[in-house]
């Protein structure tokens with residue numbers, strides 16, 4: 253007996269798939285992986301859904317067809333595969349996610365990642381279901397801030413789709429572009445590579461049910477911002493700045509991007525980071541190292557909330573390095589982040605009452 257692929261497909265053409273009345277070959281259900289070894293043959297049948305009711309009967313019918321039309325001696329192995337469901341255009345990307353909060357800044361180094369991570373931890377401490385995506389392609393810092401640099405990512409199957417499992421720390425589900433991109437090589441990543449990797453962390457990850465999905469965005473304006481607003485309907489952004497004039501000017505530029513007509517992402521408010529320094533031995537004194545109340549003025553000018561003023565304290569940096577965000581400790585800085593979480597919850601609720609849901613920015617073809 254001499255087997256060859258066309259003989260197998262001829263036999264499979266005699267099997268009709270009840271789902272659409274076409275034969276298995278016509279219905280493009282026979283994968284291009286027919287393997288022949290002596291009198292053994294193996295191939296895959298591909299179904300749209302893992303719940304397809306005809307899977308078992310089609311496998312049996314395929315075996316019978318080969319035994320009937322070729323020879324009962326053929327040893328047949330049929331593998332079953334399922335197509336990932338293509339997302340329909342208007343279906344929500346993350347149906348279980350209620351609010352998506354972008355954390356952005358006009359320039360680097362103002363403490364955006366510190367604010368994003370502590371906000372996420374403080375929201376989780378209030379009992380909410382929280383996710384955190386580190387989308388800062390130029391300096392992913394979450395793995396270090398959460399002490400998970402050496403963790404490995406796992407993939408599991410949900411409804412026939414292979415999804416990345418976020419890592420859980422301090423009640424927060426977490427993924428970072430830093431798990432995908434080598435830090436030293438980040439600058440070499442072409443725009444589309446970074447965008448695709450980021451989309452994968454959003455769309456192909458099992459975020460499940462979340463009350464708040466916090467995204468640490470790259471500083472300034474970039475292709476990545478565009479990818480994010482095209483992939484997700486962002487509920488609103490939190491803008492982080494220091495009180496310095498240069499930081500404020502850049503923050504204004506960043507805000508203008510979100511407020512562009514095409515993008516139209518509401519600004520939930522401003523966080524003034526490194527607002528003042530209080531020496532531990534003189535708790536009543538405040539030193540305005542980077543200027544006084546720059547963030548307060550920015551919020552006023554933009555007509556948005558001042559969400560919080562976070563003091564400049566060495567322990568924030570120490571916590572960032574040790575993998576345990578400062579919001580998990582006791583003290584005035586932790587309280588400032590709890591206050592921030594409450595303000596963000598309020599601001600999101602107000603936004604949801606007063607404004608229609610955000611839409612993803614549609615790509616023009």
Ligand SMILES: Nc1ncnc2c1ncn2[C@@H]1O[C@H](COP(=O)(O)OP(=O)(O)OP(=O)(O)O)[C@@H](O)[C@H]1O
Nearest residue numbers: 360361362363364365366391563564565568569572
């Ligand atoms: N309030 C603060 N007090 C003291 N140190 C702070 C404070 N906020 C942030 N830092 C420190 O400043 C540095 C920069 O912070 P962070 O990485 O959060 O900034 P960033 O704006 O996300 O920067 P980039 O955009 O470049 O990633 C870190 O070492 C961090 O620990």
